[in-house]
Amino acid sequence: MLPNRIPYFYSDPNKAIAHFFYFSFFLFSLFIILKSVHSKCKLGFQRLPSIPPPPPLHNLNSTMRPLDESETTQVFEKLFKFTGNNLKNIVESPSHEGPDQTPGRYCFRLHKNRVYYVSESLVKRATNIKRDNLVALGTNIGKFTKSGKFHLTIQALNLLAANAKHKVWLKPTSEMSFLYGNDVIKGGLGRITDNINAYDGVVVFSMSDVPLGFGIAAKSTQDCRKMDPNGLVVIRQADTGEYLRSQEDI
Numbered sequence: 001m002l003p004n005r006i007p008y009f010y011s012d013p014n015k016a017i018a019h020f021f022y023f024s025f026f027l028f029s030l031f032i033i034l035k036s037v038h039s040k041c042k043l044g045f046q047r048l049p050s051i052p053p054p055p056p057l058h059n060l061n062s063t064m065r066p067l068d069e070s071e072t073t074q075v076f077e078k079l080f081k082f083t084g085n086n087l088k089n090i091v092e093s094p095s096h097e098g099p100d101q102t103p104g105r106y107c108f109r110l111h112k113n114r115v116y117y118v119s120e121s122l123v124k125r126a127t128n129i130k131r132d133n134l135v136a137l138g139t140n141i142g143k144f145t146k147s148g149k150f151h152l153t154i155q156a157l158n159l160l161a162a163n164a165k166h167k168v169w170l171k172p173t174s175e176m177s178f179l180y181g182n183d184v185i186k187g188g189l190g191r192i193t194d195n196i197n198a199y200d201g202v203v204v205f206s207m208s209d210v211p212l213g214f215g216i217a218a219k220s221t222q223d224c225r226k227m228d229p230n231g232l233v234v235i236r237q238a239d240t241g242e243y244l245r246s247q248e249d250i
Helices: 013-047 057-061 069-092 120-126 154-162 172-179 221-226
Strands: 104-111 114-119 139-144 150-152 167-170 189-192 201-206 211-217 232-239
Touching (some): 167 172, 201 232
Antiparallel strands (some): 139 150, 211 232
């Protein structure tokens, strides 16, 4: 059944046609406006400068640079544990390398998470080498772990031996045991310097004064003299036997 009253939209055909054109024109105008805004936004994004991707991690680690404050503190604390006030000799030691007549200085550089003790003259010459091709420079004395902790390595032995504050000497019969990575016990101890306290850093020598490695004192000098032959004297940290046992890590 049809309604009694026809809606206004259909009551006048002329008005219906006019409304249809008005509505069509409104939709067409809206379409043109949206298309124009979309084109401008797209053009604007295209004009934005492209952001280069971050460099890979191996490039960051391969950059040779001076130590920052935190890294310097860790390195000096480790060296001071073995050298004491002789650390000043390491830091201020003059370098006669290079063509300059005046002696230079030694410095510390970080390269691929390893710390190097190197002359300033050699550092200047190393700047001519592409960082990815630079394997090492100077003397490697230690490395930083992934957690950011610094550890001395066996390559630092000669530097520590020349400036050692505390020393122990092994009997010839105990040298091989130490070079196989074992700790030092009282029965293998030949001599020991005075005034060593527990947990001091000590450098281990043969009886002929050849440096063999280094470690941490388990007991003081006085306690060592009272110990039984199987008592622990030095906790080994590094020894020259690593050059054969751990060639890939050195």
